[in-house]
Amino acid sequence: MKVLGIESSCDETGVAIYDTEKGLLSEALYSQVAMHAEYGGVVPELASRDHIRKIVPLIRETVKNAGMTMQDLEGIAYTSGPGLIGALMVGASVGRTMAWSLGIPALAVHHMEGHLLAPMLEEDAPECPFVALLVSGGHTMLVEVKAIGDYKILGESVDDAVGEAFDKTAKLMGLSYPGGPELAALAEKGKPTDIKFPRPMVNRPGLDFSFSGLKTAALLAWEKSAQTDEAKADIAYAFQEAIVDTLFIKCDRALKQTGHKRLIVAGGVGANKRLRERLNDLGVEVFFPRQAFCTDNGAMIAYAGALRLAAGQQEPAVISPQPRWSLETLTGLPEAV
Template identity: 45%
Template sequence: MLILGIESSCDETAAAVVVGGTRVLSDVVASQIAVHSPYGGVVPELASRKHVEGILPVIEEALAGAGVGLTDVDAVAVTQGPGLVGALLVGLSAAKAISYALGIPLIPVNHLEGHMCAAFLGGDPLDRPFVCLVVSGGHTAIYLVEPEGESRCLGTTRDDAAGEAFDKVAKLLDLGYPGGVVIDRLSAEGNPQAFDFPKAFLEKDSLDFSFSGVKTAVAHFVTRHGPPSSARRSGSYRVEDLAASFQEAIVEVLVQKTMAAALRHSVKDVALAGGVAANRRLRERFREEAAYRGFTLHVPPARLCTDNAVMIAAAGYRAWKRNGFCRAPAELDARSRWL
């Protein structure tokens, strides 16, 4: 089965061609970082416009890279949600047009399921339930996932997603965008114990997250002590130490709650997925805790952590197979929220 995957949920326009949900023939991503950097975050209207400009060239490049034509494709998988509605509609419209013109199945995909699938691309498929943390700029949630792909949300963020908190703190410190990448780089030279920022574990046994408190704590700290020292200014403390301490407060909550979920549901496999899964310290702490607790850890390559269409094609194949290879209705619409 040759599947064309299309992804446009936020600020990357992506297309990929994947065989049987596992063998990747092409993987094309057009990033919008340069467009949104001046604003310190994604501007939905600008994202939608860039998707309109890029969707057809990206699809054509993916097909050419795979050495196939559009008529060779057996089905088209596309992100239906969650995400920015305007951005989602661009990819969804393109996928519908291809499906209608060629008379091939249209497969709607949950973007979060795509991230879960990314953790196993190129590896052995799981034949037992596992717990997966999906952590990105728009999502932070823990799922219990069955072998066929059905998932149940065990806990989610009550306010900011982890990646959103990274971006907001980076903007506060004038570090640039995307904030998570910059903070991760700076923290490698910092002391994660330099400052004691709050770690929100919420109510006893809760698997939900809250990162607005640590973000506010950093803002209050900077107000009291002034901006940190950096290459551009002098200050009473190092920006590297602030970045490392802030990052550690977020990472510890993510790790401990995911491990608690795995213990509670008696699974032996834990997966980490989403854009923030590329974070150096998060991957390190997950490896340490998984080894200590005897879990098998599954983490995608860094290039498959951020939004891409390979994961959408892979998840699309699983969803299509799960539903008996039935065709989705052409009337389906974008979904801004979808746990």
Template identity: 50%
Template sequence: MKILAIETSCDETAVAILEDGRKILANLVASQEELHRRYGGIVPELASRKHMEVILPLAQEALKKANVTLKEIDAISVTNGPGLIGSLVIGVSFAKSISFAQGIPLVAVDHINAHFLAVFLEEKTPDFPFVALVVSGGHTALFLVKDYLEYFLLGQTRDDACGEAFDKVAKLLGLGYPGGRIISRLAEQGNPKLIPLPRPMLDKNNFDFSFSGLKTAVANYVNDLKRKGLPIPIHDLCAAFEEAVVEVLVTKALSALSATGCQNLVVAGGVAANKRLRAALQKLAQERDFRVFIPRPEFCTDNAAMIGVCGYHKFLRGEFADLELDVYARSQFKRLS
């Protein structure tokens, strides 16, 4: 069973071809990082236009790389939300066109569902149920995942997403865009213990997060030094910020494991590529009685292979979309009742 997967929810145009929901025949990502860098963030209008320019040649390249023709494709899987509306419509319209012209079934995928299913592209896969911590540019959330397509929100951020906090802190430190990778690299040479920063929401007995206060704490610290004419210890500050984020994520994830009785933790989304977070969780998993599953970094950030995994399971369940398929900016996650 071959699936053509398309992802255009944000600033990556991505196309993948997957066999039997696991074997990657092609996985191409055209990042728009360069395009948006000079603006210090994504400009939605530019993102849509770039998707439109890139999607067709990228899909052609993917088919060529996989050595597959459209006639051999059994389903088209496409992200229809959450994300930037103008970006989503490019991928969805493109997917609909091929579906209509070639008579290939269409499957619609939720980008966040796909993020935590990316782990099924790896050799080592978790059993259900598991707890999924999704940490990305737009989301920070904990889910109880009972099956591929059956998941329940335990808690989420009340303000900024964790990746967004990385990006905003990088911006206020004048480090460039996107911030996660840059902060992480600088943090490697810093001491995380020298600058005290808050651990938001750790005192709260729930699974919600909040990162805007942490960002403000960094801004206040920087402004105070600037006022005094003192240099900013950039490496130590990046390390302290990263450590504060990691501590909050790890603590909340562990309490979600104990509250649900799950032994398996899956971490997904762009911030799951973070080395300090990965190392902290691997260490704790060895010390305590749980197993952690984190996809390789290129499957943590946006890609179409994960859209193929999710689409495959929808295909197996006969959950097809029609040509009236719409897009959505935000997901309405089901809560555990």
């Protein structure tokens, strides 16, 4: 089954075609980072308008690169949430309209299920059950995955997500937008010093996270420092180590709690080199998507949608994006398949 996937939940327009028999046929991605950099963060209205401008040309490009025509498509999957309501409306409206005009089914996909399943696009795809660490700009959570659609949230951030903490801390230290990748790159130039940041919520039971206090700790350290390039790099190093240590401890705890021997890591922060290096020391199988599939992309939506459409899942032909949507409300694949 050839399925077109559309991702438009925030500031990236992603389109891809996934074939359940041949795999990923083509994909294209447009990032709005340069546009939002002027404002130091994502401006929702501008994001929506840019999705409108880019989405149709990207769809045409992706279909052409797959050696197909629109009539060859057998299904359409689009991100329905969580995300920015205006941005979600663009993808949902285009996806549903195309499906209606072509007489093929369309399916609303949960953005975080897309991330969770992204490692399955690789040749060494993990098998269920496993624990998933989802770490992005908007979400940080540990999820027990017994089967596709059978998800239990073990813990999540009570305030800032990891990516958000990276971005905000980078901004406090004067780094340009998007700050997270810049701070991570700067941390590679830093070294261990007497700067000590807390590892939030690791000394209490449970698997929830809290990262907002680390921003304050980093700001205070920066204000007390000589504010040189060397000091900035050392603070970035200490900050990243605190984040990575916290994630390592919680992942280890989640694996022991569930008894699972596989961990998958997905989301934008999953591209962090130090995090990948450290989690590989857990003593279990650890799976990451390729760097390009860590951030938002159409391939993960096409794949997640293709699994459900091929299994016979159907939905009413309505446009109803969900800016807030719990992963636990999803259902498993139809039992007939």
